[in-house]
Amino acid sequence: MMDISLPVRSTPETFSEVSDLEVGIRTSTDNDHSLDKKKDYVITNIAEFASTSHPAHPRNWPWWKRWLIMMVYCALQIYVIWTSNAYGSISTSVQDYFHVSAQVSTLNLSMNILGSGLGPMFLGPLSDINGRKPVYFCSIFLYVIFNISCALPKNVVQMVISHFITGLTGSTALTNVAGGIPDIFSENKSGMPMSLFVWACAGGGIGAPIGTGVDSNPKFGWRWLYYINIIVGGFFLVLILLIPETLPMKVISRYELAEGRIIEALPKVKTSEVFQKMKFISTMGFRMMFTEPIIITMGLYNFYAYGISYFFLAAIWPVFNLNYKMSSMSASCTYLAGFVAYSLLFCYQPIQDRIFRRSKKGNNGVVVPEARFTSALGFTLLFPAGMFLFAFTCNPPFHWMVPIVGLAMSSIANSHNWSSILNYLTDCYPMISASAVAAFTLPSFVGAAIFAHVSIIMFDKMSTKWAVATMAFISISIPFIIYSFYFFGEKIRVRSALTGTKAIKYLPISD
Template structure:
């Protein structure tokens, strides 16, 4: 490659990657030491914390008009919403689809549903770093076409192996917005720290609201027509989103925008392909590096795995609960997913406003204590709302499980689901914002590493849900999940709040 002036911060990392190979003693030192020295200079300019403080710069998305930033944020949120809808839309139709495809084992039937989440664990490892190499926009648009084609193939499948393979490939394409969106909605792309809460709230609501919308619509599609139309309708939605994105979506990654503005400045002769290869190799291995070496990512990943595993157990077993316990049809039973959806929407809006307000208040207190009005906030300022959310999660699970066990009125398990969704969306949003704030320009890779274990849990845990409920029934079966939420969930916010800054201080990726 050429110089860092030509390619920006992303290539500083590549240059250091070359030095790593020459100096094994610094093999874990991915951050360029020159960056640290430059950041600590007394006369080095501090980036402003709000786009209103900067003049418009076409290669600095942080300075773009708010309307344009919101258009991009909403489009990416739509891209992020559609694949999760497809991930669970099949749940109400598992019985009908199993009969058509000749599936007899419950675990195989569940596999056709959850294999999508295994793809969600694989895809971000590629798309997150790739978006930091060639840009956000091309990754999103191409992956959306990939998702559309394989989702359409699912609707045309005639055998079980075809369905499983096509669902896996569709999930890989659908995972791109999950990996790329976190990088777009961060400081070096669109939003300053104190403005980011609401944008992150809308973006992170999509992967939680999507799995609720899927079964809700899937139930009525199953009643009115064939299960194949669930895939056809999702393909149509992906096509519409793709056209809108092609027209309105803009590149937001500053190093790529610099290269687009200076197309004549190229790397030395013969070095282009080698440079790109090295950058991709470093980028693809970075999420795994995060997962292994970053304690923050490990804790976030375990917590996300717990919450998402529980969520997908509930989502995958909801149709059976309402059909067998309450005798409801697929369409009417699907309406019960509204309790989760309402909880996610209300919880998301409440949490984003509360998170931003708390962040600004704590930032102001920090500035007053240090007599410096320009001090930035800290990632730990996103944690306070998690204290509430981590308690609501097990409360909702216990309420839901024992209400179903006692066969109470249908509103009671829905109240439990509502409480669970309030807590889960609060914690999920706060954790995503915490990772984004902690890792700045490595946010996409950080999120890819953080969601790895979460999506593996969403894939594997529901496979055993039918056997768990057969053995323990809904009361004690959900109590096992609730106790897991207590043991793993409740201590985590205290860990972040008390030790988060100290742990980040030892990180080679988190800016100090």
């Protein structure tokens, strides 16, 4: 019996790649008569499953395979987001059908958003330990089922509950895509995939014209929004079955078992370990949300920033439909200004990636997560600037393109900040990336749910100009948050109990 250890690179920080962890592998050989048999490797250290040097690690797959997986899952993200964006276009029809108030009808939207925030708190940790693919398939299957319930509700209560569950199950796209990017891309190459994910989130904006189109067509009606979801969801279920698992621990363990090796580090099926997993799944996201300064601050930022996107979704009707006398379809299409802005930002991402690689090279090859915010120092200023431009030009005699430019400016800043934050979180929490993303997103969706209702009151009680201007004054604080993490992020990380590889001791797997 002999011990073999992979070489370990010494780094001054805990934010080096997971492959830097020491990996212990016991190799047993017998006498010459056993040479005709396959050698028996006994893997005893869980760090082996996270080693990027392993030939089966998803990061070592062909580039085309990794990007194909990424594009499929980003398309899935567009699919699940368009429902919440589309509902604003059919809300009045649902209100008339059930004879309820605007606030009650909007509960369908807010509960969908709230479910989208709560879902990742459980689906994120679940995918971190049991794999991405099973979580994808089961949750999207339930998403399709409850879209049937949304299409054929007996009353508005059933529809509200069904919307909450579709948000809960559909949130797997947000959790698994963002949290799974580190599975298949190194931190040097994760910028473009994360930017594509953010672009896909903006792509959900096509839901607004889709909702308007089916609702205004006498041959269809609002129910067809959900019928379309059912059809497209069935297509994605087939694709998910064809896409491989990407969680490194799962992929590498299957490879080793197929090679005839014994893996002692795999969790044993014991009652105590089942409860340990359940505890991890149900508490890790909430623990991070309430104890990690990085998650708390970023969550508060996105509480406002993501809420503003739904505030603008409500604003397009009084601004473009009433003030500028546009048709319902034309007003819906103005929301796609954000999609155009995100597309332009996606083209900029290679420059940000180059800045990040240079910062890493200048730090002796050690990742500097704060470098993710370098470009954001400039872009984030567009957030309040765009909101003020929208607020004070959203009425004639200003041309309707002027407030759209303001919307695009805020969208560029918001999308770049969001992409930077997601990359920052996956750099800071590589061992529990999906859990970190989940903890970050819950306040975001709570904010969006609140803003969906607050916007109704504000646009009813205030002029459009001052409703938006009020939010613009609040947005002045956004740049200060980004600047704070750029300059003081390292000090915050050092005091964290879960950043870097420190979180490995909390994973419910024996090593």
